[in-house]
Amino acid sequence: MTAPDTGPPSDPAALPPTTALTDGGWHRLHPATPLLRGGIVLIAILGFVLANFRERLVDWVFGAPELPGDPLQTAYERGQIGWLSLIVVAALVVGVVSFYVSWRLHTFRVGDDVVEVRSGVLFRTHRRARLDRIQGVSISRPFFARLFGAARLEISVAGQDAKVQLAYLGSTQADDLRRDVLLLASGAQLAHAQATGAPTALPLDPATIAQAGAEASAGADAVPHADTVAGASATHPGLVNQRMRELLAPELDPALAAPESVVKIPPGRLIASLVLSGFTVVLLIVAAFIVVSSVMGERGLFVILIVPGLAAAIGYYFNRFTKSLRYSIAGTPDGVRVGFGLLSTSNDTLPPGRIHAIEVSQPLLWRPAGWWMIRINRAGAAGEGSAQTSTTMLPVGTLDDVRTVLGLLLPSLAHPAAEAGSDGAGPYETAAPSTRDIVLAGLTARSGDGFTDAPRRAWPIRPLSWRRTGWALTDDAVLLRSGFVWRHLSVVPLARVQSLRISQGPLLRMLDLVDLAVQTVAGPVRASVPAADRATGTAAFELVTARVVDASRTDTSHRWSARAAPPPPTPLTPPAPSIPPASSTPPAPSTPPTPSTPEGDPR
Amino acid sequence: MSRLTAGDPPPPGSGPPDSGAAEPGADASRPTPGDDWRGVSPKFVGVELVSSLVGGLVLCAVTVPFILLRTWFGWPALAVAVVVTIVALALAPRRVRAIGYRLRADDLVFRRGIMFHRVVSVPYGRMQLIDINRGPVARALGLAELKFVTAAAATGVAIPGLVAADADALRDRLVELAESRRVGL
Known part of the structure; x- marks a missing residue:
């Protein structure tokens, strides 16, 4: 905070050469x-107003009476053109100066631990955010901004x-800044990462960047005074080509990202998944209602509803x-990257350990196609889009896609023993059954398959799904x-569980069942078992609580790269084999009697 | 027909005491100072009585227009409201006895409710902040409510009916515990 208010970096020589934005x-x-x-928008409105109300304005300013002909002409004739201009x-x-002042007072700084932004002309705002508390970094490029090469x-x-x-x-600077901010946040040293992190560097032509920075001034499409600024609006002959390249890239x-870690959605599947969505069902019911009522003679309803309804549906x-x-x-070294958009693009990078819960679900209509959807809970949704877009990790995907995405979202869970795979890339072969394997097996299983299911007496409240x-x-x-019918499977990393709840109403008590809920940050994922055997459920409550405490104590994901620094890599939890989902009591018929699990506190 | 937790004393009418072998086993492995259920102040019954009475009076007041309109269900509705109020008042001491909390080595366990029973466990390190609230009746009785907030909105652990000095002491103790077990989000 003691740094000077303005001005370029004072000592560029001592700084990493990648980007000057993280120099403090x-x-x-x-x-x-x-x-x-x-x-x-303002300029457009101004132009519109001037074009349409020119005469009225002139009339108002000069008090001129109703005159035939062009008021400008009149003004000229009266010798008032000087005032007008x-x-x-x-x-x-005034407009240019106010824009310039507000732009000039809007500054940001990225230090080793914090990122700070100061803005405002009359009411100053100063916001600091700690880098190790970052929950995600998103870059969005609206179509218009893309034309300017801005993000x-x-x-x-x-x-x-x-x-x-x-x-x-x-x-390009947004991409560089994102990479450097995540590097700083990860706990790895920037210089070290630059020496070794060759794959993280963007394959941009260095000459282009240098040229863009050097010649950044007096852009045809930009405001002047571009010499000390972050944005590079170059005017060299390659500008148009560069813009075209960026647009078409x-x-x-x-x-x-490694190609095998990338999941894409074919447009055909996307269209089909939209057609097979619940919205379509509602639409068809409404359409049938309209048709029936119009056949019955209510033509007015048909006309009133059909146009706005059609417009709304097509818009949706x-x-x-x-x-x-x-x-x-895709899995990048900085975390999971989700990107989308045709004209206006947007992407969102989630560092490791920022995913609080994952839900794999399958709407009924998608079952014949074998498609699934993955949503997550996260603290602090990034991006200007709605919470829905930033929490949907996989809008629609096959089981193979689910497999890959789960590996990206929870690399440590997909690789129980291998530490090297924490970058989320590479082929996913594991010997021991990982969490991901249990998830994949449990998705389609009718019962069991590693899960402790509700007992048979739960059928009154879960007639179809108790198994x-x-x-x-x-x-x-x-x-x-x-x-x-609607299959759900939620995965909550133990290190992210906020609290556990076990509850019982009169009905559940009559059936000797409990409701077990794992509470995480708010989001679309429901993490609860609505019916579990009471004894098993209470045992699970105790066991999970103890494991949550242990897991959060050893969790180091807020500095996710720092833990890879010591030579002997330490896994998040003791490398015990997958613990059977059971307690020390064998009450439920579906629970295999297992030896008591190592639930004790290590201290 | 048994409860989720083996509390002491077990609430009356809750059936035979828990045989749950898992629970004592799990608890024995986590020795801690004060590893037992603590109840809330008996004076909290007063707060519960007042709030039940107020709720019952509102319920009765709702039925008055129907009586004045001479609808057939006006008087029966009033009767139901009165019965509900009396039952709520009668159960107040038991409701208060059912509230309990327990400080274990690494987490706080909170329980509440007779018919809708729930037990919540919050690791100390998950605590984001602690509130102490005092309503008008509770203040008159020298009581306070201690509420803790985690990053999960659903956690909703609020221990009512603590003696004000105890609430302050418990808050300081919890903050201290949370500080020593600090974890990320």
Whole structure:
């Protein structure tokens, strides 16, 4: 905070050469920021108003009577053109100066531990966020900003509206800054990472970047004074080509992630999944109702409902389709990266250990196709989109896709013994049954398969799904399964569990059952077993509580790269074999009698 | 027909005491100071009585318009409201006895409810902040409610009916425990 308010970095020589943005000095945003943040709209409105109300304005300003002909002409004839142009110029100057001042006062700084943003002209705001509390970094590029080569970067931390927004930055600089911020947050040293982290570097032409930085001034499409700013709006002859390249480039940089760790969704499957959604069912019912009522003679209803209904339905489908088009989820060294969008693109990177719960679910209509959906709970949703987009990890995917995505979301769970696979890339072969294998087996199983299911007497409250309603406990996660028609399976990493609840109403008490719930941060994932045997359930409550305490004590994911530094890599939990989901009591008929599990406190 | 926790004393009418072999086993492996259920102050019955009475009066007041409108269900509704209020008042001492908490080595366990019984366990390190709230009746009786907040909104652990000095001491103790077991989000 003692750094000077403005100015370029004072000592660039001592800084890492990748990007100057993380040098600890204050920087400014892309010079086109005011335009992109609504200035264009303002100018358009101004132009519209001037074009339409020109005569009225002139009348109001000069008090001129109703005159035939063009008021400008009249003004000219009256010798008032000087005043008129003075007013116009003054308005322009005020606008430009206010934009310039607000842009100039909007600065940000990335230190070793914190990222800070200062903004505002009259009401100053200063926001600091700790890097090790980062929950995700998202970069979005609205179509218009893409034309300028600008991007919006958001660093989200846990909490309501707790995010640091940098809008807008240069497109390549946003990528660089994201990488460096995540490197700093990971606990690895930046210099060390640069020496070894060759795969993290973007395959951009260095000459292009250098040229862009050197010649960044007096852009045809940008505000002047671009010499000290973060955004690079170059005007060399390659500008148009560079923009075209950026626009036509694939949404996911191929060098960013190993190809086998990337999951994409074919457009055909996307369309089919939308057609087979619950919305379509509702739509068909409404359509049938309208047709029937119009046949019965109520033509008015038909006319009133059909047009807005059709428009709304098409809008919904189009919105969902474009949101998921060019969708890709990939494992990068910094965490899981989710990207999507055709014209306006957006991507979101979740560092390891920021996923609080995962749910794999299957709507009924998707069952013949064998498609699944994966959603997560996370603290602090990044991105300007709704919570739905930022919590959906896989909109629709096959079982193979589920397998890959689970490996990306929980690398340590997919590799119980292997530490090297924590980057989420590479082939996934494991000898011991990992959490992911249990999940995959449990997805389609009718009962059992590693899960402790509800006893038979649970049928009055779960007539179809009592065989599938159950839980399992592995080395580092608790799994909760339910649903026969709508299949659900939730995975909650033990190190992320906030609290556990066990409850019992009159009905459950009559059946000698309990309701077991694992409570995590808010999100779309439901993590509860609505019916479990009482004795097994209470034992699970105690066991999971003890394991949660142990798991969170050994959890180091807030500095996820720092733990790889010592030579003997320590897994998150003791490398015990997968613990059978059972307690020391063998009460339920579906529970295999197992020896008592190592539930004791190690201290 | 048995309860989720083997409390002391077991609430009356809860059937035979738990035979649950798993629970004592799990507890024995986690020795801790004060590893037993602590109840809330008996004076909290007063708060419960007042709130039940107020709730019952509101319920009765709702039926008055129906009586004035001479609908057929006006008087029966009032009778039901009165019965419900009396039952709620009669059960107040038992409701208060059913509230309990327990400080274990690494987590706090909270339980509540007779008919809808629930037990919540919160590891100390998950605690984000602690509130102490005092309503008007509770303040008159020298009581306070201690509420803790985790990152999960659903946790909802609020221990009512603590003597004010105890609540402050418990808060300081919990903060201390949370500090010594600090974990990430």
